[in-house]
Amino acid sequence: MNYSRQREEVLEQLNVHHDHPTADVIFSELRDKDPNISLATVYRNLKVLAENGIIRKLTFVSGADHFEPNVNPHYHFICDCCGKVCDVPMQVAETLDATASSYINGTITGHDLVFYGKCDDCCNSEDSSD
């Protein structure tokens, strides 16, 4: 993997986010800084960065894939209303893997845990003001 300015930009832009942006969010943000960067380049680099374990691709959201810079195992919350994804900084329940192992044939290497519900913003705006 050679150095490339564009890959650096993609990684930097992802690091700016605390939400979990999609490829085209990263793309349109980068376009402002670097008007020549291509959508394919953004997809390509997000893919290769994820394959090399430098970032993480989240596939559990319906529609477009999301990306995050934090590759340490952790859990997520998705708002049913607005689709927002955020981290849940609770402890990872490693015992789950062992438990699940005894219920299936094969080897378990890890798990994803995703909570669903309604985020604070959506709760507050549901039946009040605007």
Add this chain to the structure above:
Amino acid sequence: MNYSRQREEVLEQLNVHHDHPTADVIFSELRDKDPNISLATVYRNLKVLAENGIIRKLTFVSGADHFEPNVNPHYHFICDCCGKVCDVPMQVAETLDATASSYINGTITGHDLVFYGKCDDCCNSEDSSD
């Protein structure tokens, strides 16, 4: 929601499966029985059946959505090698929702837990025969 023969067929075909088929698997299987059924009809009915809580749509697999007839909360296993999805009949850890609640703003209504690893078939065929 009116009755329709095609919707009945889609539901029946899904019930035949113990894996978690995608829309186009259901479609091509149904085509053998009912050569006039349309791909759009299959997508449409899987969608409306899921919206009405009769079946469940699984969005956590990369690529096409998968469907299952079992709407009771339960966990899944996905093989990293072959992509196969299967149920993990372990007990649902309801305490997780309460724990997660204290780490985020908003309300949690449930969670999805997906285990990753290598299924038995892939384990056995990895470095042996064919």
Add this chain to the structure above:
DNA sequence: ACAGAAATTGATAATAGTTATCAGTTTTAG
């Protein structure tokens, strides 16, 4: 049983998200 409204269908166009292709450019190692 019959008419009309509502729901559904099949065919296909359209859309969203992503990957493939390819000629030209950049990076890297010698």
Add this chain to the structure above:
DNA sequence: CTAAAACTGATAACTATTATCAATTTCTGT
């Protein structure tokens, strides 16, 4: 400095899914 390898931008192609629409089917009331 040069050649190979990696990478880029533009865009075509592809996959998964939804929208459109005229024709058909189902349902409801009489």
